[in-house]
Amino acid sequence: MNLSKQLAAVALAVAAPLVSAQTVVDDKALADESQGANWLSYGRTYSEQRFSPLTQIDTKNVGKLALEWQLPLPNDTSLLATPLVVDGVMYFTGTWNVTRAVDARSGKLLWEYDPKVIEHSGDRLRIYWGTSRGLGYWKGSVVIATTDGRVIALDAKDGKAKWSAQSTDVNSHFYISGYPKIFHGKVLVGNGGTEHGAARGYVTAYDIETGKQAWRFYIVPGNPADGFEDAAQEMAAKTWTGEWWKHGGGGNTWNGFTYDAEFNQILIGTGNGSPWNRKVRSPGGGDNLFLCSIVALDADTGKYKWHYQTTPGETWDYNSSMDIVLADLKVKGKTVKALMHAPKNGFFYVIDRNNGKLISADKIAKVTWASHIDLKTGRPVEMEGQRYEKGSAVVWPSAFGAHNWHAMSFNPKLGLMFVPKVEMPGKYDDSKNQLIDWQSPKTSFDPAVDAGFGSDIPKGSGISALIAFDPLKGKKVWEVPLDGFWNPGTMATAGDLVFQGRANGTFAAYDAKTGKELWSRFLGLGISAPPITYSVDGKQYVSILVGWGGAAISIAGGSANAQYGWAYRAQTRRLYTFSLDGKDAMPVFEPQVFPKPIIPTDFTLEPERVAKGKAVYVSHCLMCHGAGVVSGGGAPDLRASPIPLAHDSLKAVVVKGALRSRGMPQFAEITDDELDSLQHFIRSQAIATANGLKDGEEPKSGVAPTASPAKGAEG
Known part of the structure; x- marks a missing residue:
């Protein structure tokens, strides 16, 4: 059942709780390292160790992990957040800070709250990616910090707002992408x-x-x-x-x-x-x-x-x-x-x-x-x-x-920190x-x-690894090479395990002592969020949000991130939960998509317009559509989009805001001349790609074989 049908079925009301609420989430609970049933804050407890005392899943049986349930999130794009679990209910933030509560045993949606970030943003939408790294919980309140700078407390039972405070000047260029810290x-x-x-x-x-x-x-x-x-x-x-x-x-x-x-x-x-x-x-x-x-x-x-x-x-x-x-x-x-x-x-x-x-x-x-x-x-x-x-x-x-920002985790029993490292x-x-x-x-x-x-x-351009680091000896104990340079955070458990997702779409578990990979599953899309673990009725689960995104995907973009085929909206974002006796079948994954540049045969580049268009692109478009007009998946790849092919369609989207509801900001001040120049720059990059030119080489002509836009890559 898709998300919209689930919403209609529950009418955004809370179903009768399957687990009776007993935990009072306060200073005492948030400082308690011994309980593992709940995941109460971003780093699980006040220590931020991201270490769970749960041992049901360990090095001997982790190979049996199987899917317990999964929740499709078709309206989401970037998913970076750490979910929280309190007494069998999971809370998490998605794109544009849409906040959801689900039954942590089944994935059944209990309520959803949309803070309407796009509507509140005005021209500030230009500097937002719509991402969120998480939320907070305190004595029956779920607290979110929205991209447009608001702090909102919700009733954990039904998702209704209790209060809202504006933390940033609405006339400023500030935003909030991080989690609220409650203490x-x-x-x-x-x-x-x-x-x-x-x-x-x-x-x-x-x-x-x-x-x-x-x-x-x-x-x-x-x-x-x-x-x-x-x-x-x-x-x-x-x-x-x-x-x-x-x-x-x-x-x-x-x-x-x-x-x-x-x-x-x-x-x-x-x-x-x-x-x-x-x-x-x-x-x-x-x-x-x-x-x-x-x-x-x-x-x-x-x-x-x-x-x-x-x-x-x-x-x-x-x-x-x-x-x-x-x-x-x-x-x-x-x-x-x-x-x-x-x-x-x-x-x-x-x-x-x-x-x-x-x-x-x-x-x-x-x-x-x-x-x-x-x-x-x-x-x-x-x-x-x-x-x-x-x-x-x-x-x-x-x-x-x-x-x-990808979180490291610490196993106090072994004295090891597990760090997602970048070499670039x-x-x-x-x-x-x-x-x-x-x-x-x-x-x-x-x-x-x-x-x-x-x-x-x-x-x-860069490489990365998961390393186990001994902070007292100041030395690396083991290292596991990873794909690319942008891999997410980690989680450690008392079962001597380390869990981490990867940019290539793999979710893996390692032996914390040796770094040996003990289990992995391909989840159909690049992973940017860290995992959590919790238990309900004595059964341990492991959960992770899967949705390629973040600043490096949007700003940097480029071939370093486009290589995976995680094109904008080409693959469904999901919330996955695994257990030792999970029996749910893995979903059918959408294929990787590599956008193909569109090269109209009747378009001739004008070098002076290309140069001017590059300046327009860098100042207005690069932040989302990627370096060199090569999208890493955070926004459509404009080389393959039909919208920039015609002045009128480009103006409708860029100047008049035709796609604002989907997160594409409006730039009413851009002139017709600047739009035309932007077209030339985008086409120059498309032609360069089609002709196999290296970065910095200027194409001399717009004449090239016509290519069709890749499915899912338009607009």
Whole structure:
């Protein structure tokens, strides 16, 4: 039965619960590492270890895992979220923050809530992908943070809204793609937007019962002439130079929140600079606090306690908005209340969370920007020339990081962290004033991402692996190579298993001690979300959302991600659940789709229009349709779409908003001349593909054999 029929059948009402609700989800429940029946928060518990104590599924029997149930999600595209399970009910967010509750034993839909993000977004839709990494739960309330910046509390019984708060300025270019973090009667949200204009990042805590703002903390200081919000901002301002506030500064924190109940502090992993290049935002140098840091705040007041900066004076987009994992570690014979963190910059950090003192920092991937971290000062020892001072430099890792937001997991029994690692260089260049045109907020909500993604990213540009890392020894224990460079987060269990999906559509389980693959299933589509496990009536299940997506798929796109055939809407997104005695048949999968460029025989390219059209594409289209007009699957591949073939159809969609309801924004300000130029650029890329030209080679003619658009790739 498809989703719309299920909705009609239940009339969006909650069926009689199959499991009686007993769990009160509060601080005590969220700190309880011993219970495995529920998955109560993003990282399962306050520790963010993503480790389940369940042992019914283990290394000896995991090979028997079979499908228990699956739920088709035909209206969804990108699915990145971690579902939650409370007393036999599963809650999860889909595309555009549509939130659903299902029976965790059968997949039967109980209710659905649509926050109408597209309707609320206005021109801000231009900078949204519609993605969500998850939700929160507290004492009968499900809390979501919408892409357009709202925080909404829903009644867990029926999905009806209790309260809503707008966390971002509706006239700003900020958005929320991360999960809300709930702790101690509060819900914390951050935001993104660093790459879309002058941004000053902040995090905000709200009262979980009323939605009233409790406190707000700014990541970077504002204009000194306006006064500082607190002493921490005044301190941070001393690490900046020039008129940084005109560029915003950055620091937008969109992921990486951990509540440390033992010290009643919230730990936040902060974002990168706005703009990336420090020479522009802080021309006299400086550490630029609190960019790329872990900042500890008093959970009740939001007041600064301590910080540790992973990348002082960052200039590579090496943000620290990655997960922060808590554990008690034996360091030199003493138990330390530690946190573990693997930001983009390629180092794995162990830090004393009582005071922010660095314990260790070791490389997990190839790193060229710094030789090592000085343990006495806690500062990196940078390599000469890696700040691209002389114009350009190839630096490891790239802006995608050695580890991105894809969650790592920690097995406290084995003392191992399981990290999705990326090995990929980035070319940084300011010789042509790249990355610096951010003098003021872009009131037109220009979606341009000036990050050097104008050209195709070829297949083989990066590699990746799942690694088991010993944080005390600072060494890799085992490594499993993975396809491509964009693979999702992990989950560990007391059954000595590690679960992870893959970009190629495979969901696998590994022996946590050796890395040996013990089980796998092809799920018909690239996977971007991490898995969870839970139990109902003594039976253990493993669940995962399957829906190719995320920033690297949309912005970067290119051949590196198009190689899999996960074309936009070509494959049905689904929620899968497995068990040891599952008997449901796997669904019939739609085939891979590789869009074929359309080359009209009567179209002649005009070089000057191609150049102008590229500028229009990079500033308005690249963010969703991909580098070099090669879609990674986050949006239609315009080379194969019939819409850009005619001026009128292109204008109807781009200027008049004919497909806005499907998430395609409207650009009413684009002129006819710019539309014509955009057509020329798109056709130039289509012709280049058909003629087998390498990136950067210009096609000389529009005459080529006509090709038909691939099924499912249009518009």
